[in-house]
Amino acid sequence: AQSVTQPDIHITVSEGASLELRCNYSYGATPYLFWYVQSPGQGLQLLLKYFSGDTLVQGIKGFEAEFKRSQSSFNLRKPSVHWSDAAEYFCAVGAEGSSYKLIFGSGTRLLVRP
């Protein structure tokens, strides 16, 4: 069965420091991959997605992610974190090869130290 693993429940970084959130997936073929951000009590905002092509994907708010097939990973990165980036981050994979029916990871809560 397809699954998404986000091994870090919480991550704390200092403002201005770099960030990497980990995501591993299980799927036999090339997956559709997504990163979403959720502020408390809010819906989901799409940060970026990977469908095909260049494995380094640029997103909104200065985020990027790299698809590594050999490692079944799609880690999210940001070179310099802002206090407003504190939120919950979800990695997701398209279920059954779709790009719109999603399976989510358990999420990583990002805390930003002043």
Next chain:
Amino acid sequence: GAVVSQHPSRVICKSGTSVKIECRSLDFQATTMFWYRQFPKQSLMLMATSNEGSKATYEQGVEKDKFLINHASLTLSTLTVTSAHPEDSSFYICSARDRGQNLAFFGQGTRLTVV
């Protein structure tokens, strides 16, 4: 573009009553919508796939008689939580598939509290 509106954003209801949540695609037609449930500090779990003009497809373990889904038009799907109990309290989020972009866009979610 590709805006999905979910209503209400918050609702409190008494045990035993039913509550309806609406999911609308505002600027595109959505033949397929999805309903997810999110428990506090947990991830989103897919509950069901809502198809316009046909019956919804429920994920394993989701009670179809408890969570009634109706997708009567190309822009509206509704989720009705019937005979609600406190354990149904949760955050419910819908998404709608935009075929033009082959993506699903999410609503802002509904916080349901059953007292």
